[in-house]
Amino acid sequence: MLKRLLLLGVVSGILAGIASLIYQKVYSTSLGVDFSKIAKPVGIVISCVVGCLIAALGYWLLNKWLKNKTEIVFNFLFVILSFATIVGAFAAKLPLDTTSPELFPGLVIPMHFFPALAWLTLRPLFFNTNNQAV
Amino acid sequence: MNRNILTLATLLLLAAVSAFAAPVNYQISDKYNITFTGGGEVGGIFKTLKGTIVFDEQSPAASHIDLTIDVASVNTGNGLMNNHLKSAEWLDAAKYPAIHFNSKKIVKTGATYQVTGDMDIHGVKKEVTLPFSFQASGSGGTFTSKFSVSRADFHLGKPGGEVDEQIKLDIKVPVVKK
Numbered sequence: 001m002l003k004r005l006l007l008l009g010v011v012s013g014i015l016a017g018i019a020s021l022i023y024q025k026v027y028s029t030s031l032g033v034d035f036s037k038i039a040k041p042v043g044i045v046i047s048c049v050v051g052c053l054i055a056a057l058g059y060w061l062l063n064k065w066l067k068n069k070t071e072i073v074f075n076f077l078f079v080i081l082s083f084a085t086i087v088g089a090f091a092a093k094l095p096l097d098t099t100s101p102e103l104f105p106g107l108v109i110p111m112h113f114f115p116a117l118a119w120l121t122l123r124p125l126f127f128n129t130n131n132q133a134v
Numbered sequence: 135m136n137r138n139i140l141t142l143a144t145l146l147l148l149a150a151v152s153a154f155a156a157p158v159n160y161q162i163s164d165k166y167n168i169t170f171t172g173g174g175e176v177g178g179i180f181k182t183l184k185g186t187i188v189f190d191e192q193s194p195a196a197s198h199i200d201l202t203i204d205v206a207s208v209n210t211g212n213g214l215m216n217n218h219l220k221s222a223e224w225l226d227a228a229k230y231p232a233i234h235f236n237s238k239k240i241v242k243t244g245a246t247y248q249v250t251g252d253m254d255i256h257g258v259k260k261e262v263t264l265p266f267s268f269q270a271s272g273s274g275g276t277f278t279s280k281f282s283v284s285r286a287d288f289h290l291g292k293p294g295g296e297v298d299e300q301i302k303l304d305i306k307v308p309v310v311k312k
Contacts, residue, residue: 093211096179102213 002060008119008126009056013049015122016114020044023110033103038094044111051115078116085112157190157197160274160309167306168203173298178210178219180233187277187309191268194240194247203233224291230257255288266305274310279303 021041028034055078062077063070089108094101162183171177182204189197205227208219220227237251238261246267253262266279282300285291290301 090214091212093175093215096209096211098209098211100213101209101211102216104213 001063002056004126005056005060006053008122009052009054010049012055012115012118012122013052014045016048016052016111016118017045019114019118020048020111023114024107027107031103031106033100033107035094035098035104035107038098038104039108039111048111048115048118052119055115055119075120078119082113082116157188157193159312160187160189161312162187163274163308163310165308167304169304170301171304172301174296176210176215176297178208178215180204180207181209182207183307187307189240189268189277191270194242197237197240199235199237199240199249199251201235205231205233225256230255253283255283256290258288260287274308277305277307277309279305 021044024036024039024041024044028036055074058077059070059074062074066073086105086109089105089112092104092108094104098104162185166183168180168183169177170179180203183201184204185199185201187199187201189199205225206220208216208225208227210216210219219225222229225233232254234254235251236254237249239250241248241250243265246265248263248265250261250263252259254260262281262283264279264281266277269276269278280303282302285297285299285301286293291297293299
């Protein structure tokens with residue numbers, strides 16, 4: 001199960017990373033701001049993959065403890081933790097030569113939810129509703 | 135005839151000397167830097183500075199400095215902090231869009247100078263004396279100044295809190311002769 005969870009984590013992370021890069025492109029083009037030196041594309045993808053791998057490990061540990069209730073608790077935790085991380089986006093202090101830093105949270109906050117969205121989207125492809133491998 | 139030539143030569147010499155000693159009108163170049171720190175994470179820059187600088191190293195009394203900083207150009211690197219700083223509690227950018235300094239007197243103090251003038255921040259005009267130095271180079275030079283401004287003097291923010299009572303400013307203004 002752990003191997004399949006880790007695979008789900010990697011694939012979800014890559015999907016979330018791709019979604020984040022597309023969003024960054026759309027955001028930068030439509031608002032005319034460029035934060036690519038701060039939120040670097042490689043960093044974004046790595047963060048998404050690492051986040052989803054941590055989620056995979058978290059799911060595996062929770063499953064050992066909670067068994068049938070893992071799914072509901074994990075989903076709640078994943079979303080709540082995603083919400084909690086947006087504090088960092090609001091508190092971020094950018095280099096002083098950065099123009100319009102007030103637009104930075106609008107770029108990165110949605111990205112904080114992409115790993116959870118990707119995970120929830122792809123999970124049915126890896127596991128059935130009874131937490132069993134397909 | 136000789137007397138006329140002598141008078142003319144004297145006048146020309148006087149004119150040349152006075153022209154040489156006349157204060158120079160400087161233009162502020164783009165690479166200026168206005169940094170402020172208020173303790174801890176509080177700090178930032180002002181991005182827009184305008185003004186006129188007429189300065190003579192040998193005759194500072196004949197010099198004059200008039201500078202205006204655009205309050206809305208403040209940047210702390212954090213959007214929330216920028217908005218807070220521009221709010222009515224602090225600089226109130228909507229009501230007082232500029233920080234203005236107009237010199238009244240400049241004196242030389244050893245290797246540096248002291249300028250006395252009116253500082254206008256947040257709608258409060260107050261006479262202050264600030265130290266500065268000038269480093270000439272080529273057809274211009276660089277003015278530098280480090281000083282502190284009391285928040286209470288200009289009614290900036292509420293007393294106490296995380297921001298120091300004295301806001302430290304570090305100003306570096308490269309200039310070129312006009």
